[in-house]
Amino acid sequence: MATISHSFSARRVLDTVSLVIRPGELVALVGPSGCGKSTLAAIAAGIVKPDQGRILRQYQRHGMVFQQSRLLPWASARDNIAYPLTLGTLPRAQITARTHAAAQAVALLPEDLDKLPAQLSGGMRARAAIARALVVEPEFLIFDEPFAALDPALRRRMQDLVLSLAQARGFGGLFITHDLHEAARLSHRIAVMDRQGKGILGSLVPPGTPGARSEAQIFDFTQEARNHPLLHDLVNVDERAVTLDCACDTLGFQRCC
Amino acid sequence: MLPILAARAALRFGPPAFGTVLFLAAWQVAHWHYGAFILPSPWQTLLAVWATLSSASGWAALGATFGRVGLALGLSGLIGGGLGLVAGYLWLIRATLAPVATILLGMPATAWVILTMIWFGPSHGSILFTIAIVIGPILYIGTVDAVLTRDRRLEDMATSFGASRWARFRTIALRQILSSLGPVFGIALALGFKVAIMAELVTNVAGLGAQMAQARAHMDIDLALANVALAVAGLVIIEHLVIRPFQTRLGQWKRGAA
Known part of the structure; x- marks a missing residue:
């Protein structure tokens, strides 16, 4: 995705966001509520056409797993x-x-x-x-906070399922999450989004590869990452300070924001 | 197992049966109080219904009223529902038609009966037009609301899998819209019967309403009540044979999701 910009009702939610995901790479995208993560996922999935920017897909087929399942x-x-x-x-x-x-x-x-x-x-x-x-x-899977509504034990089982499927099938993907622990467990790389959607601030790479990391490694990484300047907004942002019109991604991407 | 089934059946059918018995008892008491000339008993009414159903003219009247309501419901469904579908998706059409729908909904049915009788004379067409113009706006508003309140996130899901606009409408939107329209069709059907009988009564064109006008002229209260009973029974039968199965088939998942 190159220099993606998008606005809803004249409010810019994404501003020149660029993100490259290599084949077979699972990238977790983290950022505070309302920063535009779900909108970026919707753009990646072809649900929303961005106002500006380009998406270059080097794969034939993608699938998407949504928050709250969205089953018929x-x-x-x-x-x-x-x-x-x-x-x-x-x-x-x-x-x-x-x-x-x-x-x-x-x-x-x-x-x-x-x-x-x-x-x-x-x-x-x-x-x-x-x-x-x-x-x-x-060949590419997009996950938009698919396990946010599940209890911790169930969420962990679902994460294990994603890990085993990714290893068996070798698909790459974009995993949107608020949860740093989930991101560290599942991804090759954690991309951090600016709180106002003004691009990707940078990336963190947990040690080892997904599925091969021990719980201790994941715990140590997340504890360390919490003090990283990149994650300052994710760790410290007070959701009450987020204005209503930009705090509406509780159910995934919505046209209101 | 058998006692459980019996208890379930008693719970399901007991209260409606009790309600019906209560209504008939109140009717019988009122009959004893006011006499047969003012209010015939349920049994006398049943005999009058039987007499009506035993004659060809009775069936013709019944067929005329039911046919008109069915035809008008179909026409209104096509025009009101079709326009509602378009207006639900297109803001400009919706905004343009909003005042028209409000005006049409506010018009009393009796006003339409009088107007159509003046415009078209007392004819089958005028009654059809009256029913259609009264229930059309209801079906229009119901359809617009069904389109607007559908879960668009399901369509986003379909888009992510490459569904075309038509595929999204056919496989997701239409299903939700139809499931919301069941109760609206039920209301439109009931209103259609009321308007049909009223219009037939005023215009004296063949039908249950015309039979009621005749009964009024002859002070035949038995026949008048028999026609009312026939209209109500017909409405109940159509609702259970057509509307309820339609609702069950398309709206079962809503009850399951609740």
Whole structure:
């Protein structure tokens, strides 16, 4: 993404933001609430067309995992997972086979596939959302705070799932999060966004590679990183000081901000 | 297992059955108090309904009223719903039509009955027009609201997977819009019946309303009540055969999500 700028209702939320992600690299993007992380993710996914700037994609297919799953409430888990494939011209048999493969990859039980999202637990919904992103066989995955609403134990299980899938399939990705520990656990590199969306301030690289880091390494890194000047706003920003119109990314990217 | 099923059935059907019995009992008491000339008993009304249903003219009146309401509902759905769909997506159309919808909604149904009778004379077309013009704005506003209150984040999700504008509308927006329209169609149907009977009564064009006008002229209270009962029964049957299944099919997920 090169020099991306974007405004909503004459308010500039992103100002010349550039970010390069290498093939197979998982980059965590952190920054305080309202800094434009979700908008950048929406631009990367093609949901929003930026006012200025260019996106150069060196991959064929991407998938996206959203905050709060965004599963179709009227469709079963199976139909939700298959949804991206139904938009194309794949034969039904292939859709079914790939849907089951994706469901299996995220350890969704066959008996859960016929349930509606409202009948699934939070963890199952998150798994279905990941499976939906995987079903397109993406080379690049965008995660927009997908586990923010989950309890710590479940969040950790979902992180493990992402790690194992990334290792097995070798996809790169952009992982939006508020949580420094999550970023340190999952990513090759942590990009830090300016609190007013005026570019990427810089990057931090946790030791080792995702999945191979010990808990002690992650803990030490996050403790050290908290004192890093790059993360000053993330660690110290008081969300009450953020004005209402720019603090509206609690449900992911929204057009209001 | 059997006692549990029986208890469930009692809980489900008991209260409505009790309510119906209570209503019929109150009716019977009122009949005893006022006499058969003012208020026939439920049994007398049932006999009058049977007499109406035993004659070809009764079925013709019933068919005329139901046909008009069905046709008007379809027309209003196409025009009001279609315009509502366009206005829901296009701000300019919505803003332009907002005062028109408000004016049409504010017009009393009786005013339309009189106006259409003057414009078109007492005819099948004038009644059809009256019903359509009264329920059309309701379906328009309901559709606009359904479009505006849909969850757009689901469409963003579809966009991220490369869904075209048409695919997003067909697979996501339309489903949400239709599920919101069930109750609106129920209200429009009920209102359509009221307006149809009123218009038929005033214009004296064949239908349940015209039969009521005849009953009034002959002071035949049994026939008048029989026609009211037929209209209500018809409305209930259509609601349970058409509107409820439509609501259940398209709106089940909303109840599941609650």
